[in-house]
Amino acid sequence: MAATSPAGPAPAEGLVIATVRFGTVEQVVVAPSALFSFPEALPGLPDSHRYVLIGDQNSAPLFWLQSLEDQAACLPVVESASLAVAGYAEQVSQSLGAAPDARVFVVARFDPEANSFVVNLLAPVILDRRAGTGKQIVLDGQGYALRQEVRWDATARNFVVPC
Secondary structure (H helix, E strand, O other): OEOEEOOEEOOOOOEEEEEOOOOOOEEEEEOHHHEEEOOOOOOOOOOOOEEEEEEOOOOOOEEEEEEOOOOOOEEEEEEHHHEEOOOHHHHHHHHHOOOOOEEEEEEEEEEOOOOEEEEOOOOOEEEEOOOOEEEEOOOOOOOOOOOEEEEEEOOOOEEEOOO
16 A cells, blocks of 8 residues: 655655554555654653654545554544644644744544544644654643544544534
8 A cells, every 4th residue: 555645645766664553564655755753752652763654645634653663653643734723733833933844733543432533732743844853742831632522524624623
């Protein structure tokens, strides 16, 4: 299965990596521009510093942040631009002074009991494509939820916070 980086299809000479994004090991081809180094490890993953962002047209706007050091570490993430949370992406970018090529993602998971997704708005993941680096920040004192329920709006192709 060929995967794409967020910038477009991976070229034929892309890198082949193994991922467990759907529960079983599969090989995907990714563009070198989809690789990110995390100088500071993500919480709970102290031995993982190199990741690849995997996504394709079938799963957009859901992506996977796959650790290259720990095959079992594969985090589903959603780009903040795909969340209908007024001003969130802008506020995060402003508070970081983020580079123009930086993209803001939130870690997501599906909650089968609520039949909805839950995203972590409190600790977004910032990926800087120009530098090839990533980091997770904590937005203390800004009132964002650690577990915010969101629902998929198929018409708008984004996630919305239920009323």
